Amino acid sequence: MTALLEVKDLRVSFFIPAGEVQAVRGISFTLEKGESLAIVGESGCGKSVTAQSIMRLLQSPPAKIVGGSILFQGKDLLKLSEREMEKVRGNEIGMIFQDPMTSLNPTMKIGKQIAEGVRLHLKVSSEDAKKRVLEMENLVGLPHPERRYNQYPHEFSGGMRQRTMIAMSLACEPKLVIADEPTTALDVTIQAQILELMKDIQKRLDTAIILITHDLGIVADLCHRVLVMYAGKIIESGSIDDIFYNPQHPYTWGLLKSVPSIHSQEKQRLVPIPGQPPDLIKPPVGCAFMPRCKYAMKVCVEHDPADFQINDGHKAACWLLHPAAAAIKEAAELEARA
Amino acid sequence: MFRFLARRVATIILSLFFIVTLTFFMMKAIPGGPFKSEKALPPQIEQAINEKYHLDDPLWKQYVDYLVRTARWDLGPSFKYQYVTVNDIIRDYFPVSAQLGAVSVILALGLGISAGIVSALKQNQIQDYGTMIMATLGFSVPSFVIAGLLQYLFAYKWHILPPAMWGSWQNMVMPVLSLATLPTCVIARLMRTSMLEVLQQDYIKTARAKGLPGHKIITGHVLRNAILPVVTYLGPLIAAIFTGSFIIEYIFAIPGLGRSFVTSVQNRDYTVIMGTTVFYSLFLMIMNLIVDIAYAIIDPRIKLADRKE
Amino acid sequence: MDPISNLLFQPFSHKIGEDEAIVRPNTTYWQDVWYRLKQNKGAIAGLVIVIIMIVMAIIGPYLTPYSYDTQNLAAEFTNQPPSSEHWFGTDDLGRDLFTRVWHGARVSLLIGFLSALVQFVIGVTYGGISGYIGGWVDEVMMRIVEILSGIPFLLYVILLMVILEPGLNTILIALGVVYWLSMARLVRGQVLALKEQEYVLAARALGASQWRIIFRHLIPNCMGPILVYSTLAIPEAIFAEAWLSFLGLGVSAPQASLGMLVSDGIGAIRLYPYQLFFPAFFISLTILAFNILGDGLRDALDPRLRK
Numbered sequence: 001m002t003a004l005l006e007v008k009d010l011r012v013s014f015f016i017p018a019g020e021v022q023a024v025r026g027i028s029f030t031l032e033k034g035e036s037l038a039i040v041g042e043s044g045c046g047k048s049v050t051a052q053s054i055m056r057l058l059q060s061p062p063a064k065i066v067g068g069s070i071l072f073q074g075k076d077l078l079k080l081s082e083r084e085m086e087k088v089r090g091n092e093i094g095m096i097f098q099d100p101m102t103s104l105n106p107t108m109k110i111g112k113q114i115a116e117g118v119r120l121h122l123k124v125s126s127e128d129a130k131k132r133v134l135e136m137e138n139l140v141g142l143p144h145p146e147r148r149y150n151q152y153p154h155e156f157s158g159g160m161r162q163r164t165m166i167a168m169s170l171a172c173e174p175k176l177v178i179a180d181e182p183t184t185a186l187d188v189t190i191q192a193q194i195l196e197l198m199k200d201i202q203k204r205l206d207t208a209i210i211l212i213t214h215d216l217g218i219v220a221d222l223c224h225r226v227l228v229m230y231a232g233k234i235i236e237s238g239s240i241d242d243i244f245y246n247p248q249h250p251y252t253w254g255l256l257k258s259v260p261s262i263h264s265q266e267k268q269r270l271v272p273i274p275g276q277p278p279d280l281i282k283p284p285v286g287c288a289f290m291p292r293c294k295y296a297m298k299v300c301v302e303h304d305p306a307d308f309q310i311n312d313g314h315k316a317a318c319w320l321l322h323p324a325a326a327a328i329k330e331a332a333e334l335e336a337r338a
Numbered sequence: 339m340f341r342f343l344a345r346r347v348a349t350i351i352l353s354l355f356f357i358v359t360l361t362f363f364m365m366k367a368i369p370g371g372p373f374k375s376e377k378a379l380p381p382q383i384e385q386a387i388n389e390k391y392h393l394d395d396p397l398w399k400q401y402v403d404y405l406v407r408t409a410r411w412d413l414g415p416s417f418k419y420q421y422v423t424v425n426d427i428i429r430d431y432f433p434v435s436a437q438l439g440a441v442s443v444i445l446a447l448g449l450g451i452s453a454g455i456v457s458a459l460k461q462n463q464i465q466d467y468g469t470m471i472m473a474t475l476g477f478s479v480p481s482f483v484i485a486g487l488l489q490y491l492f493a494y495k496w497h498i499l500p501p502a503m504w505g506s507w508q509n510m511v512m513p514v515l516s517l518a519t520l521p522t523c524v525i526a527r528l529m530r531t532s533m534l535e536v537l538q539q540d541y542i543k544t545a546r547a548k549g550l551p552g553h554k555i556i557t558g559h560v561l562r563n564a565i566l567p568v569v570t571y572l573g574p575l576i577a578a579i580f581t582g583s584f585i586i587e588y589i590f591a592i593p594g595l596g597r598s599f600v601t602s603v604q605n606r607d608y609t610v611i612m613g614t615t616v617f618y619s620l621f622l623m624i625m626n627l628i629v630d631i632a633y634a635i636i637d638p639r640i641k642l643a644d645r646k647e
Numbered sequence: 648m649d650p651i652s653n654l655l656f657q658p659f660s661h662k663i664g665e666d667e668a669i670v671r672p673n674t675t676y677w678q679d680v681w682y683r684l685k686q687n688k689g690a691i692a693g694l695v696i697v698i699i700m701i702v703m704a705i706i707g708p709y710l711t712p713y714s715y716d717t718q719n720l721a722a723e724f725t726n727q728p729p730s731s732e733h734w735f736g737t738d739d740l741g742r743d744l745f746t747r748v749w750h751g752a753r754v755s756l757l758i759g760f761l762s763a764l765v766q767f768v769i770g771v772t773y774g775g776i777s778g779y780i781g782g783w784v785d786e787v788m789m790r791i792v793e794i795l796s797g798i799p800f801l802l803y804v805i806l807l808m809v810i811l812e813p814g815l816n817t818i819l820i821a822l823g824v825v826y827w828l829s830m831a832r833l834v835r836g837q838v839l840a841l842k843e844q845e846y847v848l849a850a851r852a853l854g855a856s857q858w859r860i861i862f863r864h865l866i867p868n869c870m871g872p873i874l875v876y877s878t879l880a881i882p883e884a885i886f887a888e889a890w891l892s893f894l895g896l897g898v899s900a901p902q903a904s905l906g907m908l909v910s911d912g913i914g915a916i917r918l919y920p921y922q923l924f925f926p927a928f929f930i931s932l933t934i935l936a937f938n939i940l941g942d943g944l945r946d947a948l949d950p951r952l953r954k
Contacts, residue, residue, distance in 0.1 A: 089549035299655035478935035
């Protein structure tokens with residue numbers, strides 16, 4: 001059975017006056033129907049660029065998809081014309097953006113904004129569209145759907161606006177929804193509600209979800225699998241259990257250590273990862289994480305790590321996993337995962 | 339809405355009061371009376387004139403009289419032309435100015451908005467540079483220079499259009515072009531900047547993510563938001579057109595209120611100066627009020643109760 | 648790929664978290680602004696033209712043997728087209744137009760700069776005080792501005808001109824007194840925003856007086872938009888003066904401003920178009936140059952608007 005989404009060796013660069021910034025440097029992953037995948041990483045690691053590339057929403061100067069393929073239900077999205085792509089957007093793939101305050105048109109009624117996609121793709125009458133919109137409002141938990149239909153975004157709270165964005169993205173029952181930092185701009189309590197909502201919707205509609213976030217903390221409840229990105233590459237990927245209970249890459253160790261956990265010991269320190277990600281206008285020759293890695297070896301300076309399979313579905317790109325590094329790795333793991 | 343209207347009307351009345359007072363005392367401050375420029379008048383005639391125009395009354399009485407009469411919209415008789423009142427002058431000449439002004443505003447809006455949209459959509463390409471260069475040029479050449487040039491070329495050199503007067507559509511071409519040039523350029527630049535800004539907004543990204551094709555995004559999402567700064571400019575636009583019309587009417591000998599105002603200034607015809615000033619101020623303030631209401635209709639975020647700058 | 652030597656699997660000692668990243672040299676805000684301005688060819692052209700106009704306004708009248716009011720009523724000297732003795736021709740009183748144009752430029756530029764200065768002083772003071780003190784003082788001051796805004800400017804300038812004796816000083820007073828409103832609003836808005844910033848709090852904690860805070864801290868930081876506004880106020884004043892000249896309310900003859908020359912030129916347009924051409928060209932050029940410069944400054948101060 002073909003996977004729902006198959007990304008192969010995707011490369012995306014930004015061409016600015018100072019040169020070429022290689023934002024995404026060859027990533028590959030697959031997504032099955034109904035599965036939910038988290039892409040986790042710091043700002044600037046390329047996760048948002050990846051998400052927007054799937055939808056081909058990047059501004060074409062200065063961004064450019066310079067290589068790879070994105071197969072959605074067997075079709076390569078990168079080879080479609082703009083008109084064909086418009087039929088996919090909103091219809092087969094939906095997207096939720098980060099900032100609900102600015103992502104809605106302030107001068108258009110909420111109902112109309114949700115209905116737009118429905119009328120465009122499903123070609124129904126305006127009454128049918130309205131019915132569908134009210135259904136969606138109910139689905140996402142907006143109270144008083146009739147009244148809300150005629151209101152404007154500025155009359156909604158942040159949480160309600162994000163629910164509206166979710167309703168918009170699901171209106172045409174897409175097979176895949178990409179959520180780009182959907183909870184970053186919201187209060188913590190609202191965050192929890194939105195995540196609950198997304199989990200609920202996924203169960204009901206069997207939609208595949210790609211969740212982009214920098215916060216490992218929100219990933220566990222909602223997602224089946226995790227991709228950890230750094231400096232434009234995937235440095236570790238696996239199931240939720242793999243990543244949380246058996247992480248293999250020093251960066252993943254660092255991420256986990258910097259997230260407060262309800263199981264943390266009292267007075268256990270939150271450890272930030274020192275340093276900054278590299279400037280991708282001059283990507284490093286060796287491992288991009290090396291300058292910040294406590295366990296770096298000479299090989300890390302000169303050679304970009306290959307992927308090492310840890311077990312079925314779990315791999316990481318780190319020289320510590322090479323047999324020759326066994327001794328160093330053991331010591332490192334002991335210390336890092338203490 | 340009600341509170342807003344009430345507050346604005348109150349401000350208008352206060353402004354008018356201020357204007358009337360200011361104008362009145364400025365008139366009285368002019369060295370020499372309205373008749374001093376003419377040859378000396380025999381004392382009886384001077385006496386009769388003073389009585390007719392109440393020029394002998396104490397200053398405060400003249401002021402109060404004037405206030406009261408203005409409130410009743412009786413702007414008084416003209417000092418220069420017997421048997422003609424200021425109200426007559428306004429009634430006879432304002433419609434011409436209004437016609438000239440309205441056509442200019444419509445032209446400026448239509449042309450300016452279209453040019454701005456085209457420029458924004460073809461950013462940094464030929465159409466954009468060309469339009470913006472013309473816009474900057476048109477913005478800098480004073481309207482009377484344009485008027486003079488047009489008059490020279492089209493009337494005196496090539497004899498295509500009549501050089502002056504009013505009546506047929508041919509008479510309107512040059513005055514409207516002279517008057518509308520500056521506003522058209524301002525609107526074009528404003529619209530372009532506004533559209534470019536709107537196109538950067540997040541909600542346009544959302545619209546694209548829904549699969550909307552380009553033209554639907556422009557008509558459905560961009561335009562309504564981009565036009566807001568232009569609506570804000572409408573107030574100053576109308577004011578600019580009406581002050582600009584003074585000179586244009588003068589150059590083209592158009593029988594409008596602007597020309598009357600200019601002549602009344604040159605003639606020191608007090609009541610006409612005052613009355614026209616009051617009338618124009620009132621007119622502009624009402625126009626501004628209408629524009630503000632229009633803006634609030636277009637932008638649902640504005641709650642008319644508390645308008646912030 | 649050749650196999651990697653096992654020797655390489657040794658720890659690599661380095662300072663964790665340090666990068667050989669190239670750090671861009673630190674530039675101050677105004678250096679940045681100047682850099683961006685330089686990139687804008689139009690703005691630089693505008694600046695150059697402005698400088699040329701100023702230079703010519705100063706030395707122009709000295710380049711000919713004539714003075715701006717030397718009349719020569721003999722028929723062969725009046726209304727002459729441009730020639731080698733009179734580079735821009737002569738007017739109906741036999742006066743050399745080249746000299747008059749540059750004398751007029753002097754007058755127009757002077758009016759432009761001085762009005763902008765008056766607007767600056769009044770507007771900044773008023774707006775600065777209103778914004779800083781805030782509260783009901785601000786309310787009242789802004790209410791006054793609102794009421795005064797209801798008055799059509801040019802009407803009042805005309806009236807002022809009629810009352811006071813026509814002349815250079817009166818024009819300056821009239822323009823400055825009437826046009827300061829927008830500047831005041833602008834400054835007030837800026838001050839209101841900046842007031843909340845922390846360095847103001849710090850200054851107060853150190854005991855700085857209110858005046859000192861307004862003038863030494865707040866206003867220098869509003870300078871950007873104020874500078875743009877003042878640059879654009881100059882052509883506005885030149886335009887307004889030209890307008891007044893047209894109505895006969897400008898500087899008194901034999902003095903001339905560019906506007907006055909244009910106005911005379913329009914009268915003679917049928918027979919002697921060159922009398923209009925030269926002053927019209929230079930006044931438009933001046934206004935254009937200031938506008939482009941002002942635009943460029945505005946873009947340089949706020950890079951977001953450039954794309």
